[in-house]
Amino acid sequence: MLAEKKETLNKMNGVDRNMIGLETRAEILRWLKEDDPEAIRRLLSTADRVRALHVGDQVHFRGLIELSNLCRRACSYCGIRAPNRGVIRYRLTREEILAAADTAREMGFGTVTLQSGEDPALNLHELCETIRLIKQHTRLAVTLSIGERSRNELARLRDAGADRYLLRFETSNSDLYNAIHPPIPGQINHDRFDVLRWLDELGYEIGSGIMVGIPGETYDDLARDLELFRELNLDMIGLGPYIPHPETPMGRCMKDLDPPPDQTPNSLEMTLKVLAITRLICPDVNLPSTTALETLTPDNGYENGLACGANVIMPNLTPVKYRALYEIYPGKAGQTRMASELMRRMIDNLRTMGRKPAIGPGKSTHYLLRHAADGKGVETNGIEIDESIEP
Numbered sequence: 001m002l003a004e005k006k007e008t009l010n011k012m013n014g015v016d017r018n019m020i021g022l023e024t025r026a027e028i029l030r031w032l033k034e035d036d037p038e039a040i041r042r043l044l045s046t047a048d049r050v051r052a053l054h055v056g057d058q059v060h061f062r063g064l065i066e067l068s069n070l071c072r073r074a075c076s077y078c079g080i081r082a083p084n085r086g087v088i089r090y091r092l093t094r095e096e097i098l099a100a101a102d103t104a105r106e107m108g109f110g111t112v113t114l115q116s117g118e119d120p121a122l123n124l125h126e127l128c129e130t131i132r133l134i135k136q137h138t139r140l141a142v143t144l145s146i147g148e149r150s151r152n153e154l155a156r157l158r159d160a161g162a163d164r165y166l167l168r169f170e171t172s173n174s175d176l177y178n179a180i181h182p183p184i185p186g187q188i189n190h191d192r193f194d195v196l197r198w199l200d201e202l203g204y205e206i207g208s209g210i211m212v213g214i215p216g217e218t219y220d221d222l223a224r225d226l227e228l229f230r231e232l233n234l235d236m237i238g239l240g241p242y243i244p245h246p247e248t249p250m251g252r253c254m255k256d257l258d259p260p261p262d263q264t265p266n267s268l269e270m271t272l273k274v275l276a277i278t279r280l281i282c283p284d285v286n287l288p289s290t291t292a293l294e295t296l297t298p299d300n301g302y303e304n305g306l307a308c309g310a311n312v313i314m315p316n317l318t319p320v321k322y323r324a325l326y327e328i329y330p331g332k333a334g335q336t337r338m339a340s341e342l343m344r345r346m347i348d349n350l351r352t353m354g355r356k357p358a359i360g361p362g363k364s365t366h367y368l369l370r371h372a373a374d375g376k377g378v379e380t381n382g383i384e385i386d387e388s389i390e391p
């Protein structure tokens with residue numbers, strides 16, 4: 001049944017793809033450089049149509065819980081990098097995490113996303129126990145975004161009940177990646193693509209993604225990123241614009257940088273184009289409209305992303321007193337706003353857009369289809385049994 005559905009959808013999507021043309025790197029590049037407003041409008045609306053065909057009109061809400069802003073790394077763009085001595089550091093207690101997960105359940109969300117820097121003192125045994133308790137008490141799906149981990153650690157987290165894992169590769173340009181995300185001398189540094197492969201072997205739903213407009217990134221790099229989304233067979237893809245943080249090496253020297261002639265912009269328009277192309281290239285993935293988009297255009301950033309291919313929103317459920325401390329980039333949206341306030345806005349606006357909030361875990365359709373194809377059995381997806389929920 002799922003295979004037949006996929007075939008029909010692929011045929012329909014083929015019509016849209018032929019209209020847009022995204023098979024080759026040259027075609028992707030052409031769309032990235034397109035500046036005719038009418039052509040861009042056509043790209044975004046085609047992505048919206050393909051989203052409706054493949055993953056439906058439901059919008060999945062994931063409760064984001066930022067576990068810890070401690071990190072052993074020194075990424076040159078990130079406000080909570082280890083060398084930033086001015087950051088007040090925090091790590092949530094188990095009680096705080098469980099309370100936030102309970103809020104996610106009460107609000108009707110199907111998933112919590114546990115995110116943190118690469119906190120060396122985030123005790124793995126403790127984290128596994130917390131995941132078990134979240135699953136026992138709330139039955140929510142658990143997504144992890146806690147950086148590069150060993151295969152053994154990932155296996156233990158999966159055994160504890162973690163369902164999904166997000167690890168952005170940020171850019172396909174390895175020189176640029178090593179410059180912005182330097183390895184830690186004397187410590188084990190895992191290759192991100194190895195980690196993504198382990199996650200697949202362990203049965204996780206796999207997510208990755210990029211930043212758009214990193215200083216030094218060319219259009220060709222960005223086109224290669226988009227090709228890589230397809231090659232990596234991802235279930236979830238997260239992307240947002242690079243937003244400079246003044247307390248970072250990259251943010252401080254922005255004005256002195258000599259960008260390559262083919263530098264990509266970190267603009268709203270470019271981010272929306274990349275989002276739309278991602279939906280067209282990977283039609284059945286889960287694709288968030290990210291907080292970084294909302295930060296660029298407060299009060300309608302999430303809606304902008306939803307209108308050109310996105311189908312996931314991640315309201316912040318971190319206790320409010322810690323939120324400003326998880327400042328990867330400045331002015332991050334949602335630092336003081338309660339999730340219930342955002343939900344009221346979203347539910348009103350979703351109705352206007354012909355969309356509706358989903359219930360259930362909201363597994364990626366791509367994940368369900370590839371597991372059906374692997375003969376690992378078909379699981380149910382929240383989107384097939386979803387009903388609207390009221391605020």
Ligand code: SF4
Nearest residue numbers: 071073075078081117
């Ligand atoms: S981007 Fe992630 S890994 Fe890098 S310093 Fe920031 S929190 Fe740490």
